Amino acid sequence: MQVPFVKMHGLGNDFVVLDARVGDVPEMTARLAAALADRKTGIGCDQLILIEPSDSATFRMRIFNADGGEVEACGNATRAVGLLHGAPATIETLGGLLSSNPADGGVAVDMGEPRFDWNAIPLAYAMDTLSIPVGWEDLDAPSAVNVGNPHVVFFVPDYAAVEIERLGPLIEHDPLFPARINVNFATVTSRDAIRLRVWERGVGETRACGTGACATAIAAMRRGLTDRKVTVSLEGGDLTIEWGAGNRILMTGPAVESFRGTFDPAAYGVAG
Template identity: 65%
Template sequence: MRVPFIKMHGLGNDFIMLDARVDAVPSIDKQIASALADRNTGIGCDQLILLEKSQLADFKMRIYNSDGGEVEACGNASRAVALLHGSAASVETNGGLITVTPTDNGARVDMGVPSFDWQSIPLEYAMDTANLPLSWEELTNPIAVNVGNPHIIFFVDDSETIGLDRLGPLIENDPLFPEGINVNVADVRNGAINLRVWERGVGLTKACGTGACATAVAAIKGGLVTSPVKVHLPGGTLDIQWADGQPIIMEGPATESFRGTFEWDDFA
């Protein structure tokens, strides 16, 4: 059967969107998600997004990384979903309920309240997530936070000098993180954050919305910046607003690239 798809991106973090609210989509597994995501033999993407009907919200968003693994949240995809849906909506994700609202320049997303509890990250054992006594070469004393998915944040003098393509997979797959972790390296300049992210199950990406949220929360909580704060990523800039005990508000662009169809059996 031929299945329609929509290719979208948020600051270069790109997605294959499958809308099962409109058209029937066969069951997705790790093999077909990774095959579709392959940039040489598939359509190519960082994440495959499946929209489904929901009994808890206006609809559900399921997220598959390019390695085929299903994950809990994706901030950039949330903005793309807002643009695709065309109006404000509540969205069920595996990381919890969020709300999305299209804006003139993209979308505004209520990402929910972050968690700093070690069990919700999760970590293998109890630690102070605001100052983890850990190091991987020059990366030391990170902060851990869950914003729907797990993140570890390192504040450094210059994020561009860090070999994240080498250190990222080492940290992502450390036994301390039983479900893996997204790795963020950031520096603060002139009240704004410069950020690079190694995404769990994807690798280096041009932008990571949840990474921007997690890093902004860590920086605000640590007194390094004030809210709202601009987070500069290789693909562009996001605006993040947060206060202790409140939900994270993310604003930024999203873009539809093109539409097409594919033969399901070619990838199953």
């Protein structure tokens, strides 16, 4: 059995995409997802994306991080599958219903409404999510927001100087975050521009994170640090984030198909 896949990326945040609507795909498990994501012995990716039929949307998108854990949302992946679909689409995810549309320079995605209640993040106990009264070493008073998946955002003088490899996992696994957390380190450079690094839950630092860009922009807007439309610059490139009508988040940016191939599930201990 040979299973087709498409390798894609959004600003360097890369995906292996399997489409169960057009061919047989083995049952996805955490072990298989992690094996396919492995950059030395698998295909290699930050997230594995599984497209399935949906009764409530154009299609369903399931997202597995590199450690095999299934997560609720991924903004860059939503743009990637939107590009692959090639037309306006509604997309069912664990984080809610999203929509994508072709746009100049890539794909525009309606990421829905942000959530700020402490139990929607979720946090371990009630507190104000605009400025959480906790800290880790020199980092303190972050904002928390759920944009389909959970994020904590630190505004720092120099985002590039943060020891992300050490502090990212420390914060991700803190008991304050019972579902773990995506960790964002941001520097606001003007009323319409932010520089950002993201430690992704279950992945590590990535070249770009769409939901991280959304969460960081929303946190900056809530604090009055920026206007309602900003450019968020990550290592892989720029995303435009707008918090617009109906309280909804619109994210616009590029996505790219890298190559196509096949793999044999038997090579990963899965029967064909």
